[in-house]
Amino acid sequence: MKKSHKILFTVGVLCGLAFIGYQQLSASQKRFVQETLRQAPYLIPRYFV
Amino acid sequence: MPDYDAIVIGAGCGGLSVGAQLAKQGRKTLVLEQSERVGGCCSTFERNGYHFDLGASVIEDAEVINWAFERLGTTLWDEVDLVPCDPTYTVQLKDGTQMHYPIALEDSEKEIARIAPEDAAGWRAFSKYMQGFLHASLDGFFVQPANNLADMVTMFTKTPALLKYGPLFVSSYQDVLYHYFKDRRIRESMSFQSFFVGLPPELCPGYFAMIPYSEHEGVYYSKGGMIGIPAALQRCGEKLGMEIRLKTRVKRVLVRNRRAIGVELMDGTEITAPVIVSDINARQLYEKLIGEEHLPWLTRIGLKSHEYSMATPMIYLGVDYEPPLDSHHTLVTLPTDELDDFWWKTYKQGKFPVDQFGIISWTSYSDPGLAPDGHHVLILTLAPGPYKLEGRSWDEAKPELMEKIINYYSEHYIPGLAEHVKVAEFSTPVDFERELLSPEGAIYALRQDVTNATVFRPAAKSKAIKGLYLAGASTHPGGGVPTTISSGMIAADLIEKYE
Numbered sequence: 439m440k441k442s443h444k445i446l447f448t449v450g451v452l453c454g455l456a457f458i459g460y461q462q463l464s465a466s467q468k469r470f471v472q473e474t475l476r477q478a479p480y481l482i483p484r485y486f487v
Numbered sequence: 488m489p490d491y492d493a494i495v496i497g498a499g500c501g502g503l504s505v506g507a508q509l510a511k512q513g514r515k516t517l518v519l520e521q522s523e524r525v526g527g528c529c530s531t532f533e534r535n536g537y538h539f540d541l542g543a544s545v546i547e548d549a550e551v552i553n554w555a556f557e558r559l560g561t562t563l564w565d566e567v568d569l570v571p572c573d574p575t576y577t578v579q580l581k582d583g584t585q586m587h588y589p590i591a592l593e594d595s596e597k598e599i600a601r602i603a604p605e606d607a608a609g610w611r612a613f614s615k616y617m618q619g620f621l622h623a624s625l626d627g628f629f630v631q632p633a634n635n636l637a638d639m640v641t642m643f644t645k646t647p648a649l650l651k652y653g654p655l656f657v658s659s660y661q662d663v664l665y666h667y668f669k670d671r672r673i674r675e676s677m678s679f680q681s682f683f684v685g686l687p688p689e690l691c692p693g694y695f696a697m698i699p700y701s702e703h704e705g706v707y708y709s710k711g712g713m714i715g716i717p718a719a720l721q722r723c724g725e726k727l728g729m730e731i732r733l734k735t736r737v738k739r740v741l742v743r744n745r746r747a748i749g750v751e752l753m754d755g756t757e758i759t760a761p762v763i764v765s766d767i768n769a770r771q772l773y774e775k776l777i778g779e780e781h782l783p784w785l786t787r788i789g790l791k792s793h794e795y796s797m798a799t800p801m802i803y804l805g806v807d808y809e810p811p812l813d814s815h816h817t818l819v820t821l822p823t824d825e826l827d828d829f830w831w832k833t834y835k836q837g838k839f840p841v842d843q844f845g846i847i848s849w850t851s852y853s854d855p856g857l858a859p860d861g862h863h864v865l866i867l868t869l870a871p872g873p874y875k876l877e878g879r880s881w882d883e884a885k886p887e888l889m890e891k892i893i894n895y896y897s898e899h900y901i902p903g904l905a906e907h908v909k910v911a912e913f914s915t916p917v918d919f920e921r922e923l924l925s926p927e928g929a930i931y932a933l934r935q936d937v938t939n940a941t942v943f944r945p946a947a948k949s950k951a952i953k954g955l956y957l958a959g960a961s962t963h964p965g966g967g968v969p970t971t972i973s974s975g976m977i978a979a980d981l982i983e984k985y986e
Contacts, residue, residue, distance in 0.1 A: 466689040466827060470659045473690055477938035483789030484943040485635075486950055487769070 491517045491730075493762040493982070494750055496737050496776075499527025500968055501959035502766030503717050504555050504975025505982075506731070507724030509764075511559055512983055516729045517758065519750070521736035521924060524714065525721050527766075527959075528923065528930055529968050531712030535910050537805030537864050538857040540713040541922075542930060544848040544866060545572055545706050545816065547698075548969040551629050552716065555972045558979075559723040566719035568710035570853040575702040576816035576846075578676045579900060581825070586676050587813065592703055603670030613667040617700035620655065623648040624697070629973045632981060633941035633963040634948050652694065656937060660691035661823055671822060679820040679844070682871060684966065685796040685931045687830035688823050692937050708815060708853040716968065736924075740765075740776045746953040762954055762986050764978055766971075768925060768932045769793070769945035769961035777952065786951045793945070796935060796966065798916030798928030800839070800872040802889060804865040805858060805910030810849060810901050817847040819900055829870065837877035839884075841891040845869045847900065862909065867896065874916045874927040881915035889913040931966025932959065940965070947974065948981045956982055 439447075463471065491514075495506040498520035506518040524530055528542030546552065546569075553563040563569070573590045580586070586602060588595045592614050600607040627646025632638045643649055655663065660681045664674045677699040681691035684698075709715035721731060740763055741749040749759035765772045773782060773790050782790070821829065821844050833840060846868040851857040857864045869892070876884055889911060897904035916928030925932070933939055940963070947962045949955035958978040960966035 466661060466824070467659070469827075470662075470689055473936070474938060477792070477936070480789060480792035481938060481943055483785050483792060484939070485789070486783065486785040487773075487789040487793075487945045 489759040491515050491760040494760040495764045497766030498525040499766050501971035501975045503720035504972045505958045505978045506729050508979035510727035510729035518731040519735045520733050526714045526717035529713050531714035536859045538712050539803040543713050546968050551969040567715045569707040572706040572815040574814050575706045577814045578818045603673050606668045606670050606673045609667040617697040620652045621697050632977050634946045655693040658693035660696045661688035663693045663696035675822050678823040679818050684935045687827045689827045710854045742781045747955040764956045766959040782951050794934040795927045795929035796931035797871040800869045801914045802867040803912045806907040807862050808907040815853050819844045834871045837873045881917045885913050932961040935965050947978050
């Protein structure tokens with residue numbers, strides 16, 4: 439297996455696990471995660487304020 | 488030659504804390520305040536003989552405030568006449584159950600056991616865990632700068648105990664309560680405090696779940712009104728040479744080559760200083776007083792991404808009878824999931840219902856001198872209020888809403904209230920904005936979740952403008968009386984180090 443394939447495979451497994459974990463959360467916990475993820479793209483710009 | 492060594496914009500608790508400490512460092516310091524009194528949200532005003540607290544109605548974490556006074560050569564206890572509040576609060580649950588939370592942990596445990604015996608053990612475990620977290624935070628978080636990643640490494644290496652509490656940073660306030668308590672009434676009785684930092688239980692970071700515990704380390708009221716605390720900081724600062732000018736509004740911060748060199752007042756007067764400290768909302772500072780042309784593009788994006796914190800409408804009441812209440816604070820709350828629903832289905836939709844929840848502060852219970860003989864002061868801190876009300880403006884809605892809410896409280900929680908009101912004022916988010924110049928009436932400046940905390944909150948030592956420092960709710964550690972006072976200590980330490 440090529441190195442790039444291994445990386446892709448690992449990333450895929452991690453994403454799958456994250457998806458399964460997310461499905462186990464309550465509606466309330468999902469909203470907490472969603473709100474955090476919604477703001478995640480701004481973390482780097484916020485660091486520079 | 489600059490006019491002053493340092494200029495502080497805003498005489499809130501953060502501004503006065505940093506101003507007094509800069510004076511202590513021997514700097515010629517000027518504090519400029521746009522309103523006619525000091526304190527910002529921690530202030531007191533008078534109407535027809537009744538004294539009302541504008542926002543804050545008690546303090547917790549007095550130890551942190553005391554550190555600021557110790558740095559000034561005195562103590563909080565010597566400067567402010569503090570009245571202990573015990574019970575910490577009475578809570579009125581939606582189903583009619585009433586609970587009292589005494590300061591003593593064991594007495595609160597008995598109260599919990601009275602309602603839900605199975606949660607007494609949860610309370611013991613919760614208290615022990617949060618006690619450890621609170622003390623680790625006081626030592627390692629409250630007065631440590633969080634400007635960059637190096638500061639964060641320092642924070643955790645100086646106080647490794649903080650690492651033990653990592654789960655609190657990736658879970659919600661609600662998750663923490665649900666972990667320790669099984670009975671919905673016990674959860675409900677501790678859920679409202681998430682709004683003390685401006686968010687509903689499901690969105691509020693788990694580390695703020697220490698609030699229902701920290702109340703048991705002491706809750707105090709400042710005799711004469713909450714303005715006693717900022718007034719004491721002002722007094723100590725002035726003894727050390729700090730100068731303060733009220734009713735003096737800053738139009739802009741003078742910037743040359745990305746360095747702050749002074750301020751221009753509304754009347755056109757320019758005052759120069761090599762160090763400028765802002766105690767106002769950080770977005771207001773950078774966007775209005777400094778101007779985006781002085782900011783790097785990444786800073787502009789980061790700044791705009793910060794949402795304002797919630798606003799809290801308040802009704803101030805002077806009454807001519809003794810209200811049938813039990814304690815300084817009564818929390819009128821809702822089940823945890825209903826508080827969450829309120830956030831999404833009511834507050835976020837621009838609605839403001841009459842069937843309210845919130846805090847009833849009976850301040851004249853702790854200090855009868857706040858009202859004429861036989862009269863009392865009640866302050867209703869209402870549910871979060873939208874800045875833009877659906878259908879009509881706050882100014883249009885205010886008289887009718889106030890009357891209906893007073894009647895609602897009279898009918899449900901404070902019998903006789905409606906017949907005994909002598910003075911009534913309603914402060915809406917728009918009024919807060921007008922009076923305190925706080926954008927959208929935000930009481931904690933900016934939203935306070937994990938993505939807006941520590942290094943992700945505007946830095947105490949500006950990364951965009953040299954010689955510019957921040958104190959107050961906009962910067963680490965965030966909104967609240969002890970936290971803004973500690974932000975002043977952090978800013979003073981940074982100025983001593985770099986200027």
